[in-house]
Amino acid sequence: xxxxxxxxxxxxxxxxxxxxxxxxxxxxxxxxxxxxxxxxxxxxxxxxxxxxxxxxxxxxxxxxxxxxxxxxxxxxxxxxxxxxxxxxxxxxxxxxxxxxxxxxxxxxxxxxxxxxxxxxxxxxxxxxxxxxxxxxxxxxxxxxxxxxxxxxxxxxxxxxxxxxxxxxxxxxxxxxxxxxxxxxxxxxxxxxxxxxxxxxxxxxxxxxxxxxxxxxxxxxxxxxxxxxxxxxxxxxxxxxxxxxxxxxxxxxxxxxxxxxxxxxxxxxxxxxxxxxxxxxxxxxxxxxxxxxxxxxxxxxxxxxxxxxxxxxxxxxxxxxxxxxxxxxxxxxxxxxxxxxxxxxxxxxxxxxxxxxxxxxxxxxxxxxxxxxxxxxxxxxxxxxxxxxxxxxxxxxxxxxxxxxxxxxxxxxxxxxxxxxxxxxxxxxxxxxxxxxxxxxxxxxxxxxxxxxxxxxxxxxxxxxxxxxxxxxxxxxxxxxxxx
Numbered sequence: 001x002x003x004x005x006x007x008x009x010x011x012x013x014x015x016x017x018x019x020x021x022x023x024x025x026x027x028x029x030x031x032x033x034x035x036x037x038x039x040x041x042x043x044x045x046x047x048x049x050x051x052x053x054x055x056x057x058x059x060x061x062x063x064x065x066x067x068x069x070x071x072x073x074x075x076x077x078x079x080x081x082x083x084x085x086x087x088x089x090x091x092x093x094x095x096x097x098x099x100x101x102x103x104x105x106x107x108x109x110x111x112x113x114x115x116x117x118x119x120x121x122x123x124x125x126x127x128x129x130x131x132x133x134x135x136x137x138x139x140x141x142x143x144x145x146x147x148x149x150x151x152x153x154x155x156x157x158x159x160x161x162x163x164x165x166x167x168x169x170x171x172x173x174x175x176x177x178x179x180x181x182x183x184x185x186x187x188x189x190x191x192x193x194x195x196x197x198x199x200x201x202x203x204x205x206x207x208x209x210x211x212x213x214x215x216x217x218x219x220x221x222x223x224x225x226x227x228x229x230x231x232x233x234x235x236x237x238x239x240x241x242x243x244x245x246x247x248x249x250x251x252x253x254x255x256x257x258x259x260x261x262x263x264x265x266x267x268x269x270x271x272x273x274x275x276x277x278x279x280x281x282x283x284x285x286x287x288x289x290x291x292x293x294x295x296x297x298x299x300x301x302x303x304x305x306x307x308x309x310x311x312x313x314x315x316x317x318x319x320x321x322x323x324x325x326x327x328x329x330x331x332x333x334x335x336x337x338x339x340x341x342x343x344x345x346x347x348x349x350x351x352x353x354x355x356x357x358x359x360x361x362x363x364x365x366x367x368x369x370x371x372x373x374x375x376x377x378x379x380x381x382x383x384x385x386x387x388x389x390x391x392x393x394x395x396x397x398x399x400x401x402x403x404x405x406x407x408x409x410x411x412x413x414x415x416x417x418x419x420x421x422x423x424x425x426x427x428x429x430x431x432x433x434x435x436x437x438x439x440x441x442x443x444x445x446x447x448x449x450x451x452x453x454x455x456x457x458x459x460x461x462x463x464x465x466x467x468x469x470x471x472x473x474x475x476x477x478x479x480x481x482x483x
Contacts (some may be wrong), residue, residue: 043403049078051377055171058304058390058405064110064452066167067103067158068383068408071096072390074171075246075379079266079396081173082371092175097245098356099161099170100381101311101349105200105245106154108301108346111450113147113209116339118446120214125437126203146203150346153194157353160184188357197354201315204347208319211340215326226335226419226445231256231287231296232303233411235382236262240309242348244382251287251297252307254405256330259287265380266387274406284413285406296414299386300449301341306331313355316348317335335419338448383408386452409451419445 032252040060049057055073059066075085087094114133121140122130129135137144155165161180162168170176188197195203215222231254235247240262249268251260260271274283275292280306297303307461311317323332323340356362379390393402409416423442 043390043405047333047400049400051077051392051398051400052135052173054390054392054400054403056337059167061405061407062179062452063166065103065107065383065385067099067162068381068388069390070162070169070171071100071245072381072383072388072394074173074378075381076377076390076392077171077173078379079377080374080392080398081442082165082373083174084371087369087371089175089364089366090370091179091366092368094359094362095161095176095180096171098180098353099158100245100363101352101356102154102157102161104154104384105346105349105353106151106158107450108342108349109147109151109154111384112339112342112346113144113151115450116447117143118145119447120339120448122442124444128436131440136363146207149195150200150203153188153197153200154349155327156194157188160187162469172368174370177367179367180363180367182363185357185363188353197350201347201350201354204343204350205315208340208343208347211343212322212326215337215340222336223334225441226422227333228335228418228422229333230298230415230418231259231290231294232306232331233260233297233299233387235265235380235387236308236309237312242304242308242311243344244304244349246381249380249387250307252331253359254331254333256306265389266378268378268380269391272406273409283406285411286414295410297411298415299408299411300338300384301345302332302335302338303386304345304382305341311344311348313348313351314352319344319347335415335445335448337423338450340395342450385409386411407452409449412449412451416446416449416451420447 025245041133042058046054047059047452051345054077055070057072059070061069078084078088088096096313113136117136118131118133119127121136128325132384133144133147158168159165159174161178162170163178190196191199206302233249233251235243237243237247240250247265248262249260249265249271250258250262253259263271271289272285273292274285276283284292284296286292287297288295305320305323311320323337323344326382327334327337376393377391381388386424387406388408389404389406391402391404392400395401423445427441428438
C-alpha cells in the first residue's frame with residue numbers, strides 16, 4: 001500500500017512550508033519534498049519604483065530579517081549612485097556594520113533560545129507540550145532570561161541606529177541618514193537597562209561553552225543526524241577571514257576543496273544559476289561550472305565556519321578552533337552542528353559590537369558619499385541564515401527595471417530537502433510505524449537551517465499542523481490536527 005505523509009505547516013520556523021513523504025507498499029520511502037507553498041512577488045512588483053525606495057520596500061519581505069534586506073539593497077543602491085563599499089565614509093560603514101551585527105546577534109538568539117532549544121534540551125522524543133520556549137523558561141529560567149535579554153540587546157542596537165526595532169531606516173544611497181549620539185552609544189556601555197556589551201560577551205561565551213559540553217554528551221546522535229556531503233558557500237575578507245558584511249564569495253566542496261575561489265560579489269551572475277521545480281515556489285541556486293546535480297551549497301553559520309580561514313575576533317576564533325578540533329574533520333557536514341556554529345557567530349557579533357561602540361568614528365558627521373551613477377547595482381551580505389543577494393537594474397530615469405533576489409534560505413533549499421530525505425530514509429522507513437516523534441525529527445532537521453520562509457511568502461491566518469495519511473489509491477485514511 002503506497003502512503004503519503006504530509007506535514008503542513010512545518011512549525012517553529014519563520015514562514016510557511018509543507019513536507020510530503022511518499023512511502024511504497026513496503027513502507028519504504030520512495031521520495032520526499034520540502035515545499036514552499038506561497039508565491040513571492042517582490043521581484044516583480046518592485047519594478048517601476050525609483051531605486052532609492054528599494055532599501056525601504058524590500059525589508060517588508062520579512063519581519064524577522066528586515067535589516068538584512070535593508071542593507072543588501074542599500075549596498076546595491078550604493079553602486080547605482082557610484083559608491084562601492086570601500087568608498088563609504090568610515091562613519092557610514094561602521095554604523096551599517098553595527099546594525100548588521102546587532103541583527104545577527106538578535107536573530108541567532110531568537111532562533112537558538114526560542115526555536116531550537118526545546119529540541120536540544122528536551123530531545124526529539126519530547127512530548128508536544130514541551131516543544132516550546134515556555135517549557136524552556138519553566139525548567140531553565142536562567143537560560144530563558146539570557147535568551148530574552150540578548151535578543152533585546154540586539155534589537156535595541158537596531159533601534160538606536162535605525163529608529164525602530166523592525167522596519168527602521170538607516171541606509172540611504174551612498175551612506176546613512178543619521179549618526180549615533182554619545183548618549184545613544186553609552187546606553188549600551190553602562191548596562192543600566194539591558195545589560196552592557198561586556199555582559200553580552202560573557203553570556204555569549206557561556207552559551208558556546210554550553211553547546212560544546214552538549215556535543216560532548218550527545219556526540220553520536222549529533223554526528224549522524226542528517227549528515228550528508230554538500231558544498232558550502234559564504235563570504236570572506238581579503239585574508240580569508242570571516243566577514244559578515246562585505247567581502248568575496250568563497251565556496252568549498254564537502255572535503256574542503258575550493259569550488260569558488262574568492263570572487264568579487266559583483267560577478268555572481270557569471271558563476272551562479274537558479275533551477276526551478278514544479279513542487280515549490282522557491283528556486284534552487286547552484287554553481288554553473290559544477291552543474292545542477294552537485295553544484296548546490298549550504299549557507300549560514302555551519303558553512304561560514306567551515307570555509308573561512310579564521311574569525312576576526314579573538315574569542316570567537318578560539319571557539320572556532322575548538323569546534324574544528326572537536327569535529328576532527330576539515331569540513332563538518334552534520335546538520336545539527338549548525339547550532340554550535342551559530343553560537344560562535346553570536347560571540348563574534350558581540351565582540352564586533354564592542355569594538356564599534358568604542359570607536360569614535362561611529363559618532364562622526366561624514367555620512368554620505370557620491371560617485372558616477374550606474375545602471376546596475378549588486379549587494380551581497382551574510383545574513384543570519386546565509387548569503388543574501390540583491391541585484392537591481394535601472395533605466396536612465398532611475399526606475400527599477402529588473403530585480404533579482406537570492407535569499408539565504410533559497411541557497412539552503414537543496415540542503416533542507418536532503419535533510420528531510422535523510423530523516424525519511426533513516427528514521428521513518430526503518431521503524432515500520434509512524435510516530436509523532438518521527439515527524440518531529442523531520443522538523444528538527446529543517447529547523448537547524450533556521451529557514452526564513454517569510455522572505456519568500458506572505459500569508460495571514462492560523463498555522464495549524466495537519467498530517468494526512470493516504471493509501472495507494474490516493475484515499476485519505478487518517479488525519480491529525482495540532483492547533
